[in-house]
Amino acid sequence: MSIDRPVTDDERRTRNPRGQGWRLRDDLLLAVSQLLDEGVSPDEMSLRAVARKAGVSPMAPYRHFENFEELLGTTLKMRFGFFAEVIMTGLCFDSPTADQAHEQLVIMGHRYVEQGKANLVAYHALFDSSFVVDAEELPGVMLFESAAKLFEIVQTPMDPQVATNIYWCGLHGIVSLSRRAVPIGSSATDERLVSELADSLIGPDARRQLLKPS
Template sequence: MSRVTAKKDTARDRNRRGEGARLREELVAAASRLLETLDGQESLSLRAVARAAGIAPQSVYLHFADRRELLTAVYEVRFAELRAALSTASATDAPTRLAEICRAYCEYGLRNPGHYRVLFGTAGTPGWEPTDAQLPGLPLFRLLADTAESCGSTNPTATATCLWAAMHGLITLRQDRPSFPWLDLNVLIDTLISAHLAAARKELP
């Protein structure tokens, strides 16, 4: 009988280890949900995350040493989602590919306003900056710059920066001012790309 009991205990232990991984994911999700509504990541507390996840505060420390480690996990997950969204761009023609990337970026932000706010409304505030180890070379921006260069931009970094800022404006303004008579998103994206590439292709004096 004792042998049977031991086997059952072992099975329960295995389940608990699996549940531990699931709990870590739940903590990341809870922290992300809180960041969607807080003024900034400095307002996030481990106690609040534990309460949102329905666990005891000390249980958080079984998975994350401190708040910074938890924030890093949140941002890694959200940036990975955005990278996956942009990876759907598959056109071989460079201008078409750039349009696909910009459209995927804007659609992600409009479809996931909370997640987008976590990435660009709280990430990078004091206390957390993505490192090359977490986001190698910040590939999202690099993808824009490389594609702009393929389109003939003589200053791909400047072109990518302007496109990024413009897309961020489109996303936030469409959410904050829904009553404005917005044109179709594709029309606005094509206008942005055409204007910036036309300027960027000009020979520098």
């Protein structure tokens, strides 16, 4: 996709009133987000291309961002916040029972896969840490810690941190491999794969509880 075309008059952005420079920053973040939604990989973007998308001069972004990497990293942190919010909305992490914790792991997994597959370009950008400028503020910490807490409640037979890493790796594989590889030996749906993944990581007592007739 080519994004190095001249901006049209209709697309040209009106100058912000004095004292409203924050609008420029928001417009630039929105421009990067829109490019991701259009399927443009970060590798195809540049500060000049983002400025063109926002309808501003090529030098305008430097008022708020040192370089494209900083602008992209800020955008991805913002988008990951939305990603995490969708996954965790409506879930309760305040002393759930083992059954509730298991159910929430499955719900989180389903939402993760759904969100990831909705825009694979944006998804892979979110999980490429090289795009995040501040390595100490990598996105995903809140999601990871929440899942680890749930795995502790369902009495996973392994370290909850290890179980959580396996869980995220499994979800990432379901999203990433769907269009990059042909499933071998199984026609399982995403829903079943997520459920089986969660079931495989819970403790034997919790698993026996799930198998009890209702």
